[in-house]
Amino acid sequence: MIDVILKKGKEKAVLQKHPWVFSGAIDKVKGKPANGDVVRLIDTQDRFMAYGFYNDQSRVALRLLEWNEDVQINAEWFRNKVAIAVKSRQELLADGTTNTCRLIFSEADYLPGLIVDKYADYLSLQILTSGIENNKATIINALQELLNPAGIFDKSDASSRGHEGMDASDGGVLAGNHPPEIVEVKENGITYGINIAEGQKSGFYCDQRDNRHIVATHAKGKKLLDCFSYTGGFSLNALKNGAAQVISVDSSALAIETLKKNISLNNLDDLRFTAIQSDVNKQLRRFKEESETFDVIVLDPPKYAPSRSALDRASRAYKDLNRIAMLLLNKGGLLATFSCSGAMDIDTFKQVLAWAALDAGKEVQFIYQFCQPEDHPVRSSFPEGEYLKGLLCRVM
Structure with a gap:
């Protein structure tokens, strides 16, 4: 196994078991590992620190896997x-009301670059690092032995693979059968028909389940606007819980x-539901011109800040989006607003909403903080x- 030497003074994060080592923290590589190889990370005193995937094409040159030298990768x-x-x-799947969830979540499950989602009897894989790509066959076999899925489908994101110097994935079936055009899944007792092969990302956003x-x-008897509704998660739950009217908007x-x-x-x-295909920002302004108002508005936009360098621009976009939504709410109405941008932390998001409220001439109370599920x-x-x-906000 090839040794990679960490620069002096860069040990703290590794000792704290953070799984990323950036290329600038590496002093020397003793040899020429191929991208995706498992290497041995040592300090300048030749002391073992961790094992990890190596990739010289990525800013994250090492993705650490194991801190025990005696454990074989x-x-x-x-x-x-x-x-x-x-x-x-x-346990999440035990009662039968839900048969879709994220089974493997990359670094959180000690498998950096691997995302596996379960959709009823099918699995969707995203393979985003060269180390996982090298071990794909082992992982697929393990999933087959554990779950015996009807099929395993590749949904690897081409742009993310590019960061590791990998070619775009061809997609398609990795094992078993190709999923039908529509796979029916259940989440909290609600049925969704999803297109795994052609849908966004891995096919369905199970991170918003809770x-x-x-x-x-909060929707019973209320008029709710679901923005960036995708295939209707918030809309369906609101209708099932007795919302008086639901309007869903997606481009x-x-x-x-x-x-x-x-x-x-x-x-x-039934007559309680309306779907509008439109750019959300344009539609919100149209609602304002038409003096349309709502009791509850959901804003679940795509990732505006893919990196910290985009944070300022993203903050302006989030502020403008939330400002116009606040203007459409009846007094005391609720705004459920989200950010899936990892670069934006919750404190920054709160500040952006405070700016939006100021520009809208509204007072806002934060009454609940949302997060990702288990x-x-x-x-x-x-x-x-x-x-x-x-954040769930009461807009006064």
């Missing part, structure tokens, strides 16, 4: 990590079509894994 190590992750989600339920408890024709089908799947196809755990040594945050 082999096929059995990967099978064990997969098994631990899958077992930790069993938050959809929480927002729905994707496929998302709106799927949302309408999901309404029918749950026997909620199948998206945050590892104590890797706070960067906490990407989803949100």
Whole structure:
């Protein structure tokens, strides 16, 4: 195994078991490891620190896996990590009301660059690091042995793979059968038809499961606007919980079509629901011009800040989006607003909302703080894994 020497003074994060070592923290590489190889990280005194995946194409040159020198990083190590992750989600799926969740969440489950989502009898994989790519066969075999899925489908994101110098994934079936055009899944007793092959990201945003339920408890008898509705998670929960009216807005024709089908799947196809295919920012301004108001508004936009360098621009976008939403709420109305940008922490998000409230001439109370659910755990040594945050605001 090739040794990689850490620069003097860069030991603290490694000793605290943070899994990332940036290229600038590396002093020397004793040899020429291939990208994705497991290497041995040592300090300048030749003392062992950790094992990790190496990649000289990535800013994160080492993704650390194991801090015990006596543990071998082999096929059995990967099978064990997969098994631990899958077992930790069993209780979530036990009562039968939910059969979709995230089974493996990258660094949080000690498998950096691997995301596995379960959709009923099918699994969706995102392989985003060269180290995981090198061990793909072992991981797929482990998932087959543990879960016996009907099929395993590749949903690796091409742009993320590019950061590791990897070619775009061809997609397609990795094992078993190709999923049907629509796979029906259940979440909190609600049925969703999702397109794994063509849907966004891995096919369905299961990270909002708990938050959809929480927002729905405030929707009974209310008029709710669901922005960036995708295939209708917040909309369906609100309708099921007795919302008086739900308007869903998304720019994707496929998302709106799927949302309408999901309404029918749950026997909620009635006069309380309207779907609008439109750019959300333009539609919000249209509502303002038409003096339309709402009791509850949900804002669940895409990632505005993919990195810290984009944070200022993203903050302005979040502020403008939330400002116009605040102007559309009836007095005392509720705004459920989210950010999935890992670069934006909750304190910054609160500040952005404070600026939005000031510009809108509104007083705002934060009455609940949303987070990601238990199948998206945050590892104590890797706070960067906490990407989803949100606030339920009362707008006065």
